[in-house]
Each structure stands twice: as C-alpha cells, then as structure tokens.
Amino acid sequence: MLPPVSNKLIAHVDMNSYFASVEQQANPTLRGKPLGVCAYLHKHGCVIAASIEAKKLGMKVGMTMAESRKICPSAVFVQNDPPKYRAVTSRVFSILHELTDRVEHYSIDEAFLDLTGWYRDPAEAAWALMRARWRIANEVGEWLRCSIGIAPTRFLAKTASDFEKPNGFTVIDQDNLDEILSQLDLEDVCGIGPRIRRRLERTGIRTLLELKRYPVANLMRLFGKYGFFLWCKLHGMEFEKVQTAEELPPKSIGHSYCVPDRVTREGKVMAVLTRLTERAGRRMRQQGLLAGTVSVVVGFRGMFQNKTIGFSTPISDGVSDFLHLSEPAQDSFTLVGAACDLLREMWQGERVNFLAVTFSNLTPPSQQHRLPLSHSLIRANERISKTERQKSISNAVDLVRDRYGDEAIMLGAMFGSEGEAPDRIGFRKTEGVEILSQN
Ligand SMILES: [Mg+2]
Known part of the structure; x- marks a missing residue:
C-alpha cells in the first residue's frame, strides 16, 4: 500500500x-x-x-x-x-x-x-x-x-x-511540483548518480517529471525497493x-588528542589510547549504544596535520584503520582490546603526535545474541556469559566513576596516562553546537 x-x-x-x-x-x-x-x-x-x-x-x-x-x-x-x-x-x-x-x-x-x-x-x-x-x-x-x-x-x-x-x-x-521537476536534471536530486541515470535514460526517462509519471511497477522491476522509494519521494x-x-542517535562517538612528545618518550602511547577509548566508551555507554566498528587514527610527528571540521583526522598524513566487531559491543574490554590491536598493527614505536579512536555503526542493544555456527551450543553459552560478565564489570566501573570521579578506577593499561587527553565535549556533525537563547 x-x-x-x-x-x-x-x-x-x-x-x-x-x-x-x-x-x-x-x-x-x-x-x-x-x-x-x-x-x-x-x-x-x-x-x-x-x-x-x-x-x-x-x-x-x-x-x-x-x-x-x-x-x-x-x-x-x-x-x-x-x-x-x-x-x-x-x-x-x-x-x-x-x-x-x-x-x-x-x-x-x-x-x-x-x-x-x-x-x-x-x-x-x-x-x-x-x-x-x-x-x-x-x-x-x-x-x-x-x-x-x-x-x-x-x-x-x-x-x-x-x-x-x-x-x-x-x-x-x-501545484508547482511537476513544473519544478520538469526543470531539473535527473542527477539534481539526492541519490541519483551517473549509473542510475544511464539506466533511466535507456528506458526513455530524461527528466524528473518523466520519472514521476513512469509506472511504479516498472520502476520496481528496474530498481527494486529503491525504485519504489524514489517514485514515492517524487510524489x-x-x-x-x-x-x-x-x-x-549519533552516527559516531569518539575522542581524539594531540599527543605531546613526552608521551612517546615515556612509552605511554598505548596507555593514552586506552584512556581515549575508555572516555569515548563511557560516553557511548551513557547513551545506551553499542559499537559495530572501532577505528583508530595515528598521526606521526613531522607530518602535517589535516584538521577537517570538528575532528582532527590526519588522513593523508597519519595512518588509520578500522575493525568490524563480530558482534556490536560496549564493554571496555572489547573496545580497548580492539583499539590496541589496531594501534599495534599501525605503529612501530615512531614519535606520535595525534591519536583518535572512533566508534561507529552505533546501535541500541538488541535482546538477541548471535550464536556462532562453528561453536557448540555449550561453548556459545560460555562465550555469552563471558560477554555478560565483561559488560557488568564495565557498568560497575562506570558507576564508581560517576560517584568518585574519572580517576577513581582505572584499567591497568591506563597507568602512566594520568593528566593526558582531558575530557571534552564530543560531537557528531553538529554536536557540541550549543543553542543560545533556548529555555
Ligand atoms: Mg551549504
């Protein structure tokens, strides 16, 4: 319908x-x-x-x-x-x-x-x-x-x-929808690129108005669900x-830090990354979300820093890599483990000037657990209970921090990073933009 x-x-x-x-x-x-x-x-x-x-x-x-x-x-x-x-x-x-x-x-x-x-x-x-x-x-x-x-x-x-x-x-x-659509090029609307345009032109559709008037059933035969949505949108x-x-929900949650030189000298790069991951992870847990993907960016000293809006990502100058988790997660152990694995792959002791960790593919928790097919049911159950245990430890740690402050309880891997990567407001595309004169 x-x-x-x-x-x-x-x-x-x-x-x-x-x-x-x-x-x-x-x-x-x-x-x-x-x-x-x-x-x-x-x-x-x-x-x-x-x-x-x-x-x-x-x-x-x-x-x-x-x-x-x-x-x-x-x-x-x-x-x-x-x-x-x-x-x-x-x-x-x-x-x-x-x-x-x-x-x-x-x-x-x-x-x-x-x-x-x-x-x-x-x-x-x-x-x-x-x-x-x-x-x-x-x-x-x-x-x-x-x-x-x-x-x-x-x-x-x-x-x-x-x-x-x-x-x-x-x-x-x-009243003027058809008139406007007749003046627009197929690629003028969001979502139509050269590939789709070629396929439309092959069926004789040259303007958005012709596309609107095309029978929806035919469009669905050509493009499936996308054809249906496109037709509805034009109507x-x-x-x-x-x-x-x-x-x-935010698209991603992350934390970045311009790393002072002493961090590399003192061998604390891993500790600082762990701290960043913990900070971002805690914000994600506060919002009740799980991450499907973890990414890490490392910038090396002596390179230019490419500051794109909002989030410093030295893409062309540093290295970045990501990892899709086998199941969406929010507990410290999984997140820190993934971030540190990524860093170990990319960094061989060079002097670091920038670190960032980002969680994306964020989802609210589902009640279902995906059972790995290759494991027996019993082993899968063991795995779940381990995940559950890690989740409750993470939550307990957050509760202690809520009450006694961020430094009250730390992962062993964070030792030595005290004072580095202070907290700050995270932002999505526009998060962190405060609205004045409201309320
Ligand atoms: Mg604009």
Whole structure:
C-alpha cells in the first residue's frame, strides 16, 4: 500500500559557501574576494570551502591549493577554523529554533525544520523564514547567506533549497511540483548518480517529471525497493521525519588528542589510547549504544596535520584503520582490546603526535545474541556469559566513576596516562553546537 501524500510543512535551510562566508564575515578584508578555506595551508592542502566569488572563477571543493591557484591566481587562502564555524552555527540555529520546536541540525550548515502546525500555509511559513533570514544577516552577519526550501517532505524541501543558489527561496507544493521537476536534471536530486541515470535514460526517462509519471511497477522491476522509494519521494510521500537532537542517535562517538612528545618518550602511547577509548566508551555507554566498528587514527610527528571540521583526522598524513566487531559491543574490554590491536598493527614505536579512536555503526542493544555456527551450543553459552560478565564489570566501573570521579578506577593499561587527553565535549556533525537563547 502506498503511503499518503504528505500535507506537512517542512523547510530546509542551507547556508551558502558557509566556511568561506564566515571567514569573510570575520575578516572584512576578505569580502568580495575569491577565497578558499583549506584543510591546511600547503600546496597539497585541499580546499574544503570556496567563497561565492571563487566558485564563479571555477574553484571547486576538493582541489588542492596549487590547483586552485592555477585557476584563479588572485585567490586568497585561509586555514579552516572549526570553533569559529561552530560558534556562528549556534547563533544561526538559535534563530531557527524560534520558528518551531522541531529543528534537525543536519550538518554544520544545514537544518531541517518541521513547521507543521505553527504556520497555516506555505506562504505564512515563507514569511517567517524570510524574516529569519533577515535576522541572520542583521544579528549574526550580513555576509551570511542561505538558500531556503519549503515543501511537504524533507526530500522535496532539500530539492527546493538546492533549486537556487546563493540566496534562493523556493516553495514546492502539489501545484508547482511537476513544473519544478520538469526543470531539473535527473542527477539534481539526492541519490541519483551517473549509473542510475544511464539506466533511466535507456528506458526513455530524461527528466524528473518523466520519472514521476513512469509506472511504479516498472520502476520496481528496474530498481527494486529503491525504485519504489524514489517514485514515492517524487510524489511527495513522506518517509523520513525531521528528527530533533533528542531523537537522533549519533552516527559516531569518539575522542581524539594531540599527543605531546613526552608521551612517546615515556612509552605511554598505548596507555593514552586506552584512556581515549575508555572516555569515548563511557560516553557511548551513557547513551545506551553499542559499537559495530572501532577505528583508530595515528598521526606521526613531522607530518602535517589535516584538521577537517570538528575532528582532527590526519588522513593523508597519519595512518588509520578500522575493525568490524563480530558482534556490536560496549564493554571496555572489547573496545580497548580492539583499539590496541589496531594501534599495534599501525605503529612501530615512531614519535606520535595525534591519536583518535572512533566508534561507529552505533546501535541500541538488541535482546538477541548471535550464536556462532562453528561453536557448540555449550561453548556459545560460555562465550555469552563471558560477554555478560565483561559488560557488568564495565557498568560497575562506570558507576564508581560517576560517584568518585574519572580517576577513581582505572584499567591497568591506563597507568602512566594520568593528566593526558582531558575530557571534552564530543560531537557528531553538529554536536557540541550549543543553542543560545533556548529555555
Ligand atoms: Mg551549504
């Protein structure tokens, strides 16, 4: 059975050329200039954001600094500054939070708003959002621009905000849906890439409108479930709701640390990694989640540090590796064991300047245990009881720490790492962005 066509009022707000605009806001001498924000200032450093002026000259995200210099010799480059962007995001989002109680912080520069119930129709919602945009320019910074889309679903709201950039404002409703879709390229919507496009074109589908009008049964024969969802999305049927921070489980939880040289000298690299793993593990247990994957990043001294937004990941300069756990886990023993195994594979005693551990594929606990097929039932039961024991020890340790502080009880492997890797707020794409003026 088909889901009903949505009659909700959803908005998508997407800040334009965000990091570059924030830099131009903060530094008036950069305004109106082609500007590239780089992961780090070096000819091999990648541009992670280009200003509107730079985009016009052909600078693209992902180019190296040397490549973009060739295309626009007048370009200015700055190194990215995540705390600055997070501070501006929190001020922008706090304005959006005044429109509705349901705001999803989708990324550092994008938010979905469920305005259903708060505004009578798209026109009233559009008026409120125009005012919010005016407030962003007046109260946060005149150089900050955003594209806004209003539609009955998340998918169409995102399509609407992508329709015009920068500073666009597009409303999609059932009346103009077909007209908008007829102007869009197949690859303009999220999820259609060159491969799917070729298959669609082979059946004679060239525009999104033709795709919408194609019989759903035929699409399902071509693409299975994906064809069904795509068809429903184009018809304005809703599958994904706007999810506020409380409803949205984090995608990953981790902890990183710029390691001072003394740690390697004193032979405490493993101890510091154990501490990082314990800290991140504890946060994950507090949220009642289990990790399916553990990854570790090691940066070596004498290399450049690539600071991407929010989380320092020296991908090209350090080494990173991950491990899928045979079963999702949250206890210290499994997590520390996995992280230390990964480190031992990657590190042979070099001087370390950066360590990070991340848990991902996070899931809430299920009551079912997967029984390994190769083991007899009795051995599987023994294994489960060992897992159960480790889980209860971890939980008991957390309880002691809740009561007597983080240093009250330590794993033996953490000895010597006292004082290293202090706690701090963890963040997902936008976690750690505090919303001002709320409550
Ligand atoms: Mg954006």
